[in-house]
Amino acid sequence: MSVDIVALNEAIKQESQFVDRALKEVSQVVVGQKEMLEGILMGLLTGGHVLLEGVPGLAKTLTISSISQAISLDFQRIQFTPDLLPTDLIGTMIFNPKTGEFAPKKGPIFTNIVLADEINRAPAKVQSALLEAMAEKQVTIGEQTYKLERPFLVLATQNPLEQEGTYPLPEAQMDRFMFKIVVTYPSKAEELEILNKMAVDDLAPINTTISKEDLQKARQRVDQIYVDDKLKNYIVELVMATREPANYGVAHIQELLAVGGSPRATISLIRASKAHAFLRGRGFVTAEDIKAIAHPVLRHRLILTYEAEAEEMTTDNVVSEILNTVEVP
Numbered sequence: 001m002s003v004d005i006v007a008l009n010e011a012i013k014q015e016s017q018f019v020d021r022a023l024k025e026v027s028q029v030v031v032g033q034k035e036m037l038e039g040i041l042m043g044l045l046t047g048g049h050v051l052l053e054g055v056p057g058l059a060k061t062l063t064i065s066s067i068s069q070a071i072s073l074d075f076q077r078i079q080f081t082p083d084l085l086p087t088d089l090i091g092t093m094i095f096n097p098k099t100g101e102f103a104p105k106k107g108p109i110f111t112n113i114v115l116a117d118e119i120n121r122a123p124a125k126v127q128s129a130l131l132e133a134m135a136e137k138q139v140t141i142g143e144q145t146y147k148l149e150r151p152f153l154v155l156a157t158q159n160p161l162e163q164e165g166t167y168p169l170p171e172a173q174m175d176r177f178m179f180k181i182v183v184t185y186p187s188k189a190e191e192l193e194i195l196n197k198m199a200v201d202d203l204a205p206i207n208t209t210i211s212k213e214d215l216q217k218a219r220q221r222v223d224q225i226y227v228d229d230k231l232k233n234y235i236v237e238l239v240m241a242t243r244e245p246a247n248y249g250v251a252h253i254q255e256l257l258a259v260g261g262s263p264r265a266t267i268s269l270i271r272a273s274k275a276h277a278f279l280r281g282r283g284f285v286t287a288e289d290i291k292a293i294a295h296p297v298l299r300h301r302l303i304l305t306y307e308a309e310a311e312e313m314t315t316d317n318v319v320s321e322i323l324n325t326v327e328v329p
Contacts, residue, residue, distance in 0.1 A: 005226050005283060005284055008224060008225070008226065008283035008284075009282060009283035009284065010283075011221070011283065012221060012225070012278060012281060012282065012283040013281045013282075015217075015218055015221055016218070016278050016279065016280075016281045017281075018209050018210040018214070018218070019041060019278075019279050021070075021209040021210075022041070022067065022070040022071060022209045022210065023037060023041075025066070025069075025070045025206050025207055025209055026063065026066045026067055026070055026206065028197075028204040028206065029062060029066055029197065029204055029206070030059050030062060030063045030066055031059075031186060031190045031193045031194045031197065032186050032187070032190040033058075033059060033063060033183065033186075035181055035296075036052060036060070036063055036181050036183055037063060037067070038276075038279060039052075039179045039181045039296060040063065040064065040067050040155060041067070041275075041279060042178075042179070042272055042275035042276060042279065042293070043153055043155070043178060043179060044067075044071065044073075044151060044153060044215065044219075045215075045218060045219055045222045045275040045278060045279075046178065046219070046222060046271045046272065046274070046275050047151060047152070047153065047219065048153075048177075048178025048179065048268060048271065048272065049134050049153060049154040049155070049156070049176060049177045049178055049179075050153070050154075050155050050156070050177060050178065050179045050180075050181060051119075051156050051157075051158065051174075051177040051179065051180045051181070051300065052155065052156065052157045052158070052181050052183050053157075053158050053159075053160065053180060053181070053182050053183065054157075054159075054160075054182065054183030054184065055159060055160065056159065058183045058184075058185070058186075060157045060183055061077065061115060061117060061157065064113065064115050064155050065077070065115070066206050067113075068112070068113045069206040069208070070206050070207070070208065070209050070210075071208070071209065071210050071212075071215055072208045072210065072211050072212055073112035073113050073151070073212060073215075074111040074112045074113070074149065075111060075112065075113045075115065076108040076109070076111040076113070076114055076115070077115040077117060078108055078109075078114060078115065078116055078117065079117050079118065080116055080117060080118050080119050080120075080121050080122040080126070081118075081121055081122070082121060082122070082123060084122050084123070084126050085125070085126065086125050086126055086128070086129035087107065088107065088126075089107050089108070089109050089126060089129050089130060090106075090107045090109050090129050090133070090139040090140075090141060091104060091105050091106040091107035091109075091110070091139075091141050092104075092105055092107075092141065092142075093105070093141060093142045102142065104141045104142065104144065104146070106141070106146070109130075109133055109139060109148065110146075110148060110149060111149055111152075112149050112151055112152060112153065112212070113153050113155060114133075114152075114153070114154050114155070115155050115156075115157070116130065116154055116155070116156040116157070117156075117157050118157060118158060118159060119156040119157065119158050119169065120158040120159070120168070120169055124170075127169065127170060127173055130154070130173070131170075131172065131173050131176065133148060133152075133154070134154050134173070134176045134177075135176055137150075137152050150216070151212075151215065151216065151219070154177075156177070171259075171303065174300045174301065175262055175264055175265075175300075175301055176264075177300060178268045178271070178272060178297065179272070179293075179296040179297060180296055180299050180300035181296050182299075218278070221278070222271075222274050222275055222278050223274070224283075225274040225277055225278060225282075225283055225284065225285060226283060226284040226285065227270060227273070227274065227284070227285045228284075228285070228329075230329035231273075231285055231286075231287060231290065231329060232270065233329065234287065234290065234326070234328065234329050235266060235269045235270055235273070235290060236266060237326050238269065238290070238294065238298075238322060238323070238326055239260070239261040239263075239265050239266045239269065239298075241322045241325075241326055242257060242260030242261045242265075242298070242302055242318070242322065243260035243261070244260075245257065245322075248322070248325065248326055249325045249326070250321055250322055250325045250326075252321075253318055253321055253322075255305060255307050255308075256304055256305055256307065256308035256311075256313055256318060257302060257303070257304065257305065257308070257318060258303045258304060258305045259302065259303035260302060261298055261301045261302065262301060264301075265297065265298060265301045268297050269290065269293065269294070269297050269298075270285075272293040272296075272297050273285045273289040273290045273293055274289075276289040276292055276293050277289050287328045287329065291323055294319055294323055295316055295319050295320075298315070298319050299314075299315045299316055299319060300315070302315040302318060302319070304318070
């Protein structure tokens with residue numbers, strides 16, 4: 001390694017110490033769920049939106065609100081329902097009779113962390129309004145465009161699509177999420193710990209571990225993390241294998257994939273792998289970082305064929321096949 005990378009590595013070891021402190025604070029009220037916690041932190045460090053999928057009662061909302069307290073960020077929760085309107089999300093123009101003019105009344109989306117609870121229950125117009133905010137970090141009220149807060153992050157939850165009253169999110173919106181994290185049930189030991197911690201009226205207070213300004217500095221540091229050219233090529237090959245499986249030794253999944261990963265998937269892979277390295281106090285990315293984030297980055301971007309669904313294949317199965325086949329540099 002060059003001297004510059006060694007120096008960067010040492011700097012990141014120091015600057016990433018807040019991660020352990022934040023996880024320790026949140027663990028006072030949230031038991032387990034390491035993948036969800038790290039996914040949210042990586043989203044904050046990269047500006048990538050996160051989709052959490054799981055049945056009700058798995059502490060998704062509690063985790064998000066706890067992290068926002070630990071990192072001193074403004075937080076707004078929006079309950080998505082079939083009768084929600086775009087103005088309920090972004091705001092509207094209000095007439096002021098004293099001045100005879102219209103003035104904007106900003107909605108709850110003007111914050112640092114937006115918890116879009118049960119996002120897959122909202123109608124298409126609301127999804128379109130949210131899409132602009134996620135993609136452009138801005139919203140339009142009337143004829144005026146307003147920039148959103150920095151940092152700005154959408155953390156959305158959804159119930160499994162089989163449940164009544166839920167609707168699949170548009171492919172374009174799914175692609176805007178850096179991660180899709182599947183939240184599972186806790187183990188027996190974790191369930192017992194939850195019972196001991198949560199069967200009280202007052203939860204432990206969450207202390208702030210890093211300021212908003214220091215988080216912004218950490219995000220700039222994540223951008224500086226070193227990625228070798230061979231690993232960049234590996235990331236490209238992983239995504240290309242979802243588009244042209246026959247050229248990358250996984251021809252048997254050709255009939256399973258209708259749509260592969262987009263260029264946004266490639267960008268998300270490299271940014272997420274940098275954030276994963278930062279969480280572990282490293283100034284450089286390894287192949288293990290890429291493998292660790294491949295499933296949450298790719299699983300929601302791949303569209304399966306009817307044949308795959310008939311065989312009860314999942315996008316996770318496809319990603320695993322690619323990771324096992326494409327050669328690691």
